Amino acid sequence: MLRPRLLRAALPLSAYLALAVGLFANAWRAPFATIVGYPGDAFQSITA
Amino acid sequence: MNPLLSTYVNHPHGANLMWNTAIPLVGVVLTPLTLTVGPVFAYNLVMTLALAVSAWTAYLAIHRYVTTAPAAWLGGLVYGFSPYMMAQSLGHPHLTIAFVPPLILLALDSLVIRQNRPALFIGIAAGALAALQLWIGEELLASSGLVAILGLFILMELNPDRVRAQSRYALRALAIASATFTVLAAFPLAVQFFGPQPLLRSLQPHNLYATDVLGFFVPTDMQQVAPEPAVGISRHFTGNLSEWNGYLSLPLIGLLVFTAIRFWPLKVVRFAASLGLLIAGLSLGFTLRFAGSLTAVASVVVALPLPAFRRVLPARTMVLALMVVPIALITVPVIDNLLPSRLMLYADLMAGFLLATFAQSALHWPAVRARGVAVCAIGLTAIALIPRLPYPSSSAATPSFFTSSSVRQIPEGAVVLVAPFARIGSGDAMLWQAMAGDRFQMPEGGVIADGNPYPADPPPSTSLNVLRGIETGTLPALTLTEPLRQSLLNDLNRWHVRMVIVGPMAHQELVLALYSSVLGATPSWQGGVYTWTLPDG
Numbered sequence: 001m002l003r004p005r006l007l008r009a010a011l012p013l014s015a016y017l018a019l020a021v022g023l024f025a026n027a028w029r030a031p032f033a034t035i036v037g038y039p040g041d042a043f044q045s046i047t048a
Numbered sequence: 049m050n051p052l053l054s055t056y057v058n059h060p061h062g063a064n065l066m067w068n069t070a071i072p073l074v075g076v077v078l079t080p081l082t083l084t085v086g087p088v089f090a091y092n093l094v095m096t097l098a099l100a101v102s103a104w105t106a107y108l109a110i111h112r113y114v115t116t117a118p119a120a121w122l123g124g125l126v127y128g129f130s131p132y133m134m135a136q137s138l139g140h141p142h143l144t145i146a147f148v149p150p151l152i153l154l155a156l157d158s159l160v161i162r163q164n165r166p167a168l169f170i171g172i173a174a175g176a177l178a179a180l181q182l183w184i185g186e187e188l189l190a191s192s193g194l195v196a197i198l199g200l201f202i203l204m205e206l207n208p209d210r211v212r213a214q215s216r217y218a219l220r221a222l223a224i225a226s227a228t229f230t231v232l233a234a235f236p237l238a239v240q241f242f243g244p245q246p247l248l249r250s251l252q253p254h255n256l257y258a259t260d261v262l263g264f265f266v267p268t269d270m271q272q273v274a275p276e277p278a279v280g281i282s283r284h285f286t287g288n289l290s291e292w293n294g295y296l297s298l299p300l301i302g303l304l305v306f307t308a309i310r311f312w313p314l315k316v317v318r319f320a321a322s323l324g325l326l327i328a329g330l331s332l333g334f335t336l337r338f339a340g341s342l343t344a345v346a347s348v349v350v351a352l353p354l355p356a357f358r359r360v361l362p363a364r365t366m367v368l369a370l371m372v373v374p375i376a377l378i379t380v381p382v383i384d385n386l387l388p389s390r391l392m393l394y395a396d397l398m399a400g401f402l403l404a405t406f407a408q409s410a411l412h413w414p415a416v417r418a419r420g421v422a423v424c425a426i427g428l429t430a431i432a433l434i435p436r437l438p439y440p441s442s443s444a445a446t447p448s449f450f451t452s453s454s455v456r457q458i459p460e461g462a463v464v465l466v467a468p469f470a471r472i473g474s475g476d477a478m479l480w481q482a483m484a485g486d487r488f489q490m491p492e493g494g495v496i497a498d499g500n501p502y503p504a505d506p507p508p509s510t511s512l513n514v515l516r517g518i519e520t521g522t523l524p525a526l527t528l529t530e531p532l533r534q535s536l537l538n539d540l541n542r543w544h545v546r547m548v549i550v551g552p553m554a555h556q557e558l559v560l561a562l563y564s565s566v567l568g569a570t571p572s573w574q575g576g577v578y579t580w581t582l583p584d585g
Contacts, residue, residue, distance in 0.1 A: 008117070009108075012107050012117070012120075012121050012124065013100060015121070016100040016103040016104055016125070016128060016129075017097075019099075019125075019129065020100040023435060023439050024095065024096050025438060025439075026438045026439060026440070026441040027439075027441040028092065031089050032085070032088055032444075033088065033444055033445060034092075034441050034442070035092060035441060035443075036091070036096070036137060037095070037137055037138035037139045037439075037441065037442070038139055038442050039138075039139040039475065
């Protein structure tokens with residue numbers, strides 16, 4: 001009873017997680033040396 | 049030792065982390081991972097999980113009302129992968145770890161509407177969730193509280209006949225929630241308001257970070273479908289790219305309007321549409337801005353048409369909120385640090401409820417053609433909201449000095465001056481410090497602290513001025529006079545600096561020449577950086 005409920009709850013989370021990893025694929029290609037976004041940098045630089 | 053105070057940046061003054069965006073609970077939970085695989089991996093994991101888990105809790109909240117799981121999933125997607133999330137993911141984890149607000153909504157739903165569990169249980173759960181959000185990030189707690197109050201008033205105006213019957217249970221549970229929160233939040237709040245460096249001044253410029261009137265319709269650089277003429281407009285919006293959070297897109301706005309009109313009899317639609325509309329209005333800030341031009345027109349003018357709809361909309365609450373909240377956001381201490389543009393997170397959650405309601409209903413429409421149109425509309429919305437791909441990332445390259453045994457030359461906890469001098473907009477030194485396992489303290493850092501001028505520069509010093517000037521090119525031909533040399537030496541002495549490190553940076557050769565003259569010695573080259581070791585004391 002509990003397992004199907006857990007599975008039903010975990011399935012949407014897995015789908016979101018797959019999307020998030022795909023979205024940040026640039027960072028995940030080298031996750032120890034590349035970082036998501038521009039933390040610590042001037043955000044405006046992205047528009048330059 | 050207080051974990052919410054640190055002198056590892058901004059040494060020796062340090063910083064009160066409760067006035068910063070330190071996400072302390074997330075940091076503690078991830079400590080084993082950070083220590084084993086490093087802070088960059090841990091950061092990437094946080095940013096990724098932030099989107100997925102936030103979308104998931106939104107799904108859970110929406111699924112309570114929208115029973116068709118795929119429809120609720122779409123609603124969660126609108127929240128967890130919203131333009132707000134995409135823009136803030138550029139560097140604000142304290143704003144994208146947003147899985148608690150949908151859970152607070154669920155708790156409030158149980159507390160105010162359903163009331164089918166013991167008040168003690170619901171009260172403790174609501175209070176614990178609020179405390180959990182405080183330990184993750186206080187800003188979202190404050191904005192969640194604001195939105196919760198607005199939501200309660202909207203609910204009362206929409207259902208006046210139920211207020212008396214529901215209020216006794218709700219007040220009891222709220223009292224329990226308040227007590228629970230007080231117990232769990234007493235320590236961090238005491239550190240924040242009664243500890244060192246309480247910052248009761250406003251830390252953000254007023255009326256700058258707010259949604260442009262065109263911001264709901266015009267995509268920014270963070271959307272994949274962003275025609276050049278459109279981004280030509282959005283690039284002029286006030287604030288910056290990470291704060292342009294208002295985009296909903298024309299297809300989604302069309303769907304929301306259709307859903308609100310078509311399904312108005314549904315209470316969840318009335319509530320979500322009213323609250324979403326109100327939040328969008330509040331995100332406009334104190335005065336309106338149009339295509340990047342700040343006008344003198346108070347944003348409360350958007351409330352003018354509302355009384356005409358008072359038979360269907362909770363107009364009294366909405367008008368009052370649009371009159372009072374924008375003023376509070378620029379005048380009430382502490383609250384005046386809330387940025388109006390960031391309120392769009394909650395409008396996105398309400399949009400998720402409405403989109404899910406539409407999708408659930410459309411799936412059951414008998415006419416195939418109508419279902420086809422609905423699917424096309426949802427598809428168009430999805431296309432309009434696709435984030436910029438590939439999503440921006442940046443190099444976290446770290447000189448091997450900081451990640452090898454070389455760093456052990458620095459006595460544990462000693463003070464090190466690192467160039468480029470860390471401040472907001474230049475975080476390399478802070479990254480290297482983290483990669484070195486926080487081996488050393490620094491007199492620099494991009495932190496908000498008492499005495500630091502906005503935007504969170506380290507305290508004024510000759511070293512800051514000179515190193516920043518050289519790095520940014522505003523001091524291309526610096527002459528080292530004796531007073532300047534003495535001033536730079538004084539900085540090193542009063543900070544008790546044991547090592548000066550110059551890493552890869554713009555105009556590195558000028559910094560090397562400067563400190564060679566100041567210290568009267570040539571630096572050692574090791575592990576990708578130049579170092580000078582200074583005598584103790």
